[in-house]
Amino acid sequence: MKYVPVEFDPGINVTRRHPLKEFAVLFSAAIGLLIVVYLLLGMAIELAARNITVAQERWLWSLTGDAPDETMFVGGPDDDEYAWYVAYVQSLVDRIPRDMIGDAAGYDLRVRVLWDEMPNAFAVPGGEIWVTTGLLDFVESENELMAVLGHEVGHFIGRDQLEGYGRGIVAFGASLALFGQGNGLADWITGTIDLLDLSHSRSQEMAADIWGLRIAYAIYGHAGGVTDFDRRMVDFTGDAGPIVAFLSTHPGGGARIRQLETIVADEGLAVGEPIPIDRSIEEFFAAWTAENAPPADAVLHKKKRPPASDGQTGKE
Numbered sequence: 001m002k003y004v005p006v007e008f009d010p011g012i013n014v015t016r017r018h019p020l021k022e023f024a025v026l027f028s029a030a031i032g033l034l035i036v037v038y039l040l041l042g043m044a045i046e047l048a049a050r051n052i053t054v055a056q057e058r059w060l061w062s063l064t065g066d067a068p069d070e071t072m073f074v075g076g077p078d079d080d081e082y083a084w085y086v087a088y089v090q091s092l093v094d095r096i097p098r099d100m101i102g103d104a105a106g107y108d109l110r111v112r113v114l115w116d117e118m119p120n121a122f123a124v125p126g127g128e129i130w131v132t133t134g135l136l137d138f139v140e141s142e143n144e145l146m147a148v149l150g151h152e153v154g155h156f157i158g159r160d161q162l163e164g165y166g167r168g169i170v171a172f173g174a175s176l177a178l179f180g181q182g183n184g185l186a187d188w189i190t191g192t193i194d195l196l197d198l199s200h201s202r203s204q205e206m207a208a209d210i211w212g213l214r215i216a217y218a219i220y221g222h223a224g225g226v227t228d229f230d231r232r233m234v235d236f237t238g239d240a241g242p243i244v245a246f247l248s249t250h251p252g253g254g255a256r257i258r259q260l261e262t263i264v265a266d267e268g269l270a271v272g273e274p275i276p277i278d279r280s281i282e283e284f285f286a287a288w289t290a291e292n293a294p295p296a297d298a299v300l301h302k303k304k305r306p307p308a309s310d311g312q313t314g315k316e
């Protein structure tokens with residue numbers, strides 16, 4: 001049999017499409033696949049967040065939690081004289097009845113105070129509650145502050161903080177998978193996505209508000225002051241209104257106030273006189289031991305309100 005060499009098409013391994021077009025198709029397919037993976041992982045995280053134990057969460061956080069810059073916090077090595085600030089807020093958190101907060105009682109709920117003029121509070125994975133100095137200047141009653149702290153505990157009860165944490169990790173992993181480490185674009189994306197995403201959904205915020213009400217009511221026996229924070233935030237940032245509130249993950253303050261007022265009315269909850277914040281702090285000082293007594297000038301200064309409407313304030 002005679003061997004007849006076959007003429008190969010020299011272009012057999014070369015696509016006839018333009019290489020840039022080819023790249024575009026592959027690139028969009030990769031992006032599409034990553035989006036699907038991201039969404040699936042998001043669902044898995046939601047499921048995991050509901051099933052992971054508090055002990056596991058604390059362990060996970062101890063492994064992966066970024067060591068925060070200590071100078072961000074009040075009561076650090078350089079400002080001992082303000083340690084009372086942290087101790088005061090901690091004393092309020094310590095009064096939250098642990099038998100009413102379910103699995104969240106498994107957290108060692110620790111308060112840290114951030115040097116930040118924006119009134120804000122955060123539930124951080126592992127059981128830390130971060131509040132800003134701006135929040136302490138902003139609230140006018142102990143009851144109002146307790147409702148905000150109760151709101152954050154509500155996020156721990158819902159394990160909301162874990163979902164945000166998981167989302168950040170997945171986004172970080174996706175950017176690494178797509179662009180590799182040390183790539184300029186990956187660095188940009190990593191810098192843009194908060195690894196620790198502490199924002200929550202509308203329904204999570206509404207549910208946490210109810211916990212703020214329940215906890216304040218359990219402590220004071222009345223609901224006085226529990227809507228004050230949201231009410232003043234509406235004056236401060238403006239109510240987004242029903243349409244924007246529906247679209248936004250952060251429900252307008254008006255909707256949140258109405259939700260609580262409806263519960264107070266429907267359940268006939270008593271509404272008493274809130275304890276003014278300055279009196280609350282004075283009483284805390286009176287119980288503060290002599291060694292820890294703050295300097296005479298360490299009073300709670302009411303700072304000027306920060307500029308309104310940047311959308312960064314509130315209870316995260």
Ligand SMILES: [Zn+2]
Nearest residue numbers: 205208315316
């Ligand atoms: Zn919140």
